[in-house]
Amino acid sequence: MKHIEVVAAIIRKGDKIFATQRGYGEWKDWWEFPGGKIELGETPEEALVREIREELSAEISVDVFLCTVEYDYPQFHLTMHCYLCSLVTEALHLNEHEAAKWLSKDELNSVKWLPADLEVIEEIRCLKEDKICGIE
Template identity: 60%
Template sequence: MKRIEVVAGIIKEGGKIFATQRGHGEQKGFWEFPGGKMEPGETQQQALARELKEELAIDVNVGDFLCTVEHDYPAFHLTMHCYFCTIAGGKAPELLEHEAARWLTPAELHSVDWLPADIKVVDAIEK
């Protein structure tokens, strides 16, 4: 089975968490924590900062590690390393790849249709 290793950011601001909705591919319409694939030679934190800049046009401070999620999708095995982040410089995220985004309170975390791997991240946030 194909293996994919990615990083994801749990962007926090004012007690809320940023969620994005996929705008393309098989998983279009599902919600996720933004991030993406690591490039050779990058640390997880460097990859996350780069991906969030590419996807959302923001600079972030990558903070504490939350969890690593392992999940088998039908076509691949996903390893996702998740970190808490804050936006640096006060610039609002700009959706360059996603269909929609929402700032969710902890009580609203289950109000969107998360990808299966991201549900595991929500569970980790709630612990």
């Protein structure tokens, strides 16, 4: 089975988490955390900064490692390294996604998440409220 290794940004602003809707492919219209594939020679953190710059024209701070999700999709096995992040620049532009939303913890179930991202949602729910909001 093909193996794909990616990174995902759980971008926080206040008490909200940023979610994006896929605008292409087999999983079109499903929701995910932004990110993408790690290129040869990149650290996961470097890949995440590059991917968010490409996908959202935004600069982020990669703050804390959250989790690694291993998930078997029908055509491939996914390894997804997830990081809590914050915005360095406020403006976000959807270069690849169909839509985006800022969701509170209580609103996370209001969108149809990709299966692997559902595991990340569970990790987010387990976080202490002060950590998800970025309060020291």
